[in-house]
Amino acid sequence: xxxxxxxxxxxxxxxxxxxxxxxxxxxxxxxxxxxxxxxxxxxxxxxxxxxxxxxxxxxxxxxxxxxxxxxxxxxxxxxxxxxxxxxxxxxxxxxxxxxxxxxxxxxxxxxxxxxxxxxxxxxxxxxxxxxxxxxxxxxxxxxxxxxxxxxxxxxxxxxxxxxxxxxxx
Amino acid sequence: xxxxxxxxxxxxxxxxxxxxxxxxxxxxxxxxxxxxxxxxxxxxxxxxxxxxxxxxxxxxxxxxxxxxxxxxxxxxxxxxxxxxxxxxxxxxxxxxxxxxxxxxxxxxxxxxxxxxxxxxxxxxxxxxxxxxxxxxxxxxxxxxxxxxxxxxxxxxxxxxxxxxxxxxxxxxxxxxxxxxxxxxxxxxxxxxxxxxxxxxxxxxxxxxxxxxxxxxxxxxxxxxxxxxxxxxxxxxxxxxxxxxxxxxxxxxxxxxxxxxxxxxxxxxxxxxxxxxxxxxxxxxxxxxxxxxxxxxxxxxxxxxxxxxxxxxxxxxxxxxxxxxxxxxxxxxxxxxxxxxxxxxxxxxxxxxxxxxxxxxxxxxxxxxxxxxxxxxxxxxxxxxxxxxxxxxxxxxxxxxxxxxxxxxxxxxxxxxxxxxxxxxxxxxxxxxxxxxxxxxxxxxxxxxxxxxxxxxxxxxxxxxxxxxxxxxxxxxxxxxxxxxxxxxxx
Numbered sequence: 010x011x012x013x014x015x016x017x018x019x020x021x022x023x024x025x026x027x028x029x030x031x032x033x034x035x036x037x038x039x040x041x042x043x044x045x046x047x048x049x050x051x052x053x054x055x056x057x058x059x060x061x062x063x064x065x066x067x068x069x070x071x072x073x074x075x076x077x078x079x080x081x082x083x084x085x086x087x088x089x090x091x092x093x094x095x096x097x098x099x100x101x102x103x104x105x106x107x108x109x110x111x112x113x114x115x116x117x118x119x120x121x122x123x124x125x126x127x128x129x130x131x132x133x134x135x136x137x138x139x140x141x142x143x144x145x146x147x148x149x150x151x152x153x154x155x156x157x158x159x160x161x162x163x164x165x166x167x168x169x170x171x172x173x174x175x176x177x178x
Numbered sequence: 179x180x181x182x183x184x185x186x187x188x189x190x191x192x193x194x195x196x197x198x199x200x201x202x203x204x205x206x207x208x209x210x211x212x213x214x215x216x217x218x219x220x221x222x223x224x225x226x227x228x229x230x231x232x233x234x235x236x237x238x239x240x241x242x243x244x245x246x247x248x249x250x251x252x253x254x255x256x257x258x259x260x261x262x263x264x265x266x267x268x269x270x271x272x273x274x275x276x277x278x279x280x281x282x283x284x285x286x287x288x289x290x291x292x293x294x295x296x297x298x299x300x301x302x303x304x305x306x307x308x309x310x311x312x313x314x315x316x317x318x319x320x321x322x323x324x325x326x327x328x329x330x331x332x333x334x335x336x337x338x339x340x341x342x343x344x345x346x347x348x349x350x351x352x353x354x355x356x357x358x359x360x361x362x363x364x365x366x367x368x369x370x371x372x373x374x375x376x377x378x379x380x381x382x383x384x385x386x387x388x389x390x391x392x393x394x395x396x397x398x399x400x401x402x403x404x405x406x407x408x409x410x411x412x413x414x415x416x417x418x419x420x421x422x423x424x425x426x427x428x429x430x431x432x433x434x435x436x437x438x439x440x441x442x443x444x445x446x447x448x449x450x451x452x453x454x455x456x457x458x459x460x461x462x463x464x465x466x467x468x469x470x471x472x473x474x475x476x477x478x479x480x481x482x483x484x485x486x487x488x489x490x491x492x493x494x495x496x497x498x499x500x501x502x503x504x505x506x507x508x509x510x511x512x513x514x515x516x517x518x519x520x521x522x523x524x525x526x527x528x529x530x531x532x533x534x535x536x537x538x539x540x541x542x543x544x545x546x547x548x549x550x551x552x553x554x555x556x557x558x559x560x561x562x563x564x565x566x567x568x569x570x571x572x573x574x575x576x577x578x579x580x581x582x583x584x585x586x587x588x589x590x591x592x593x594x595x596x597x598x599x600x601x602x603x604x605x606x607x608x609x610x611x612x613x614x615x616x617x618x619x620x621x622x623x624x625x626x627x628x629x630x631x632x633x634x635x636x637x638x639x640x641x642x643x644x645x646x647x648x649x650x651x652x653x654x655x656x657x658x659x660x661x662x663x664x665x666x667x668x
Contacts, residue, residue: 047537048537051537051538051539053538053539076537076538077537078536078537133495135494135495135517139493140493141344141345141348141350141493142344142345144349144493145344145349161349161352165490165491165492165493166490
């Protein structure tokens with residue numbers, strides 16, 4: 010497994026990131042790497058997460074990147090407690106693979122229409138860079154793939170792959 | 179695949195030369211129609227004349243006195259075709275305010291032109307700013323904002339404008355009953371953001387546009403019926419006055435697919451009146467700042483389930499933050515922050531009145547509100563509008579709605595009046611129905627049956643009309659005895 014400093018290094022090299030720190034946090038009975046980033050220009054957590062995964066390999070990225078105003082530091086190192094509570098309060102989107110075929114097909118459509126890879130089932134459509142054009146593309150592709158019409162409002166309220174898959178099931 | 183405005187107008191004119199593009203009225207109110215061929219011809223001619231006048235000078239803008247007339251519509255289209263930044267201005271702007279606006283333009287542009295009625299550009303003096311105009315990003319158009327605060331601001335939309343079949347009009351507008359090649363009536367003035375942008379979308383989405391030069395409720399209804407109007411945007415003021423017509427006939431609106439209202443807040447009675455008139459599925463409300471920070475949309479049936487809401491974010495995330503910048507739970511009021519993927523299209527102010535943003539990309543124009551558990555937004559009155567009566571907060575909208583409920587009252591505005599012990603009390607400016615008379619004590623009693631004691635106006639002033647912006651927002655600052663910025667009351 011790649012070390013937290015390596016993740017922080019890749020993140021800090023991103024043009025929109027001013028500073029980044031990574032810590033290992035216990036979540037749902039397992040250890041996950043969570044990064045916190047201070048930005049000079051807005052980029053979403055999932056986009057930064059994917060940026061690291063592309064640089065370090067699929068299995069080596071952080072589970073989530075939390076966007077903060079100031080890095081939470083304690084005694085010169087990033088405060089893991091603070092990152093853990095952000096995760097616990099779902100302020101940080103964690104990457105999660107599709108758990109069944111419907112989610113997998115929906116995530117695949119999102120990836121193709123938005124040209125973003127990977128798409129986690131909890132990732133927010135807008136945070137992945139979705140816009141009206143990709144929304145229309147996804148709606149059309151879903152109609153073809155699932156043979157069910159979807160209105161824009163339904164799509165917008167779903168906002169992520171998991172909830173959209175629930176509608177389609 | 180984006181097309182220039184010039185190319186798009188030419189394409190439409192070639193495909194459907196004889197279909198009507200514009201219906202307007204001359205100064206004698208005689209109806210005049212232009213086919214797409216005629217319209218495109220006049221636009222190109224005016225655009226070429228404009229390009230010639232500019233002599234290659236880059237930092238120029240065009241000011242169009244934008245009453246709802248054919249020359250104004252052609253001038254706006256011509257400026258967009260020539261890709262020269264266009265500023266639609268209220269032709270009735272008082273001189274002092276006009277000077278402020280031109281000064282603001284002068285900070286950005288070296289040269290200004292005014293389009294006259296003959297579609298000829300006339301050079302106008304723009305006062306030079308403290309620094310030479312910056313050759314920054316290109317601008318498609320400029321709009322005056324800040325109408326309800328009295329501090330003239332201009333917001334600039336990056337340009338040039340182009341036609342993108344997937345984004346013209348935006349997806350959110352498509353959800354409001356809009357259809358390509360529809361017949362649209364424009365009631366609000368073209369110098370106001372909502373009618374102006376509806377006109378641009380109409381132009382690029384090959385609508386037939388009917389321009390109502392001045393608002394008279396009976397006439398609006400008649401134009402909708404006679405031209406079989408399919409889509410319409412109104413302000414709450416328009417909606418209120420149409421509802422007051424004695425012989426409202428729902429059949430006159432049979433052709434309408436959607437009525438959208440934006441800008442000012444709409445009181446519950448007026449909203450219900452329109453839902454009754456059209457049915458809930460044809461009534462849409464959009465809340466969004468001119469600056470393109472984000473939008474919410476609500477359809478009549480959703481509103482009936484949650485009266486007072488302005489809807490859910492549309493391609494927009496909403497967060498309510500307290501004064502310290504912390505997220506507040508559902509049901510708690512705070513400042514409304516929004517985030518949308520369309521940040522590139524966000525307008526920036528020509529003045530330095532920037533939008534407040536957060537590190538994670540949310541922005542606010544300073545509106546207050548709360549979210550319910552399902553993400554529906556409810557707005558609270560703006561801070562500067564709330565009347566503080568000895569510590570009790572009074573929402574002027576509530577007082578105004580109570581006053582308008584009186585049979586003799588056509589319109590009303592509530593505003594703070596200084597008071598020795600309470601700091602301020604509620605004062606009311608009231609417009610009476612023609613020929614009606616009512617005693618102030620009776621109005622106070624009428625309010626007393628609807629409002630708590632401290633909300634009852636303690637001072638009534640009868641006025642001929644309430645100053646409103648083109649978007650229907652009350653210009654409270656125009657009612658104050660002394661106001662800033664050198665603008666004069668009408």
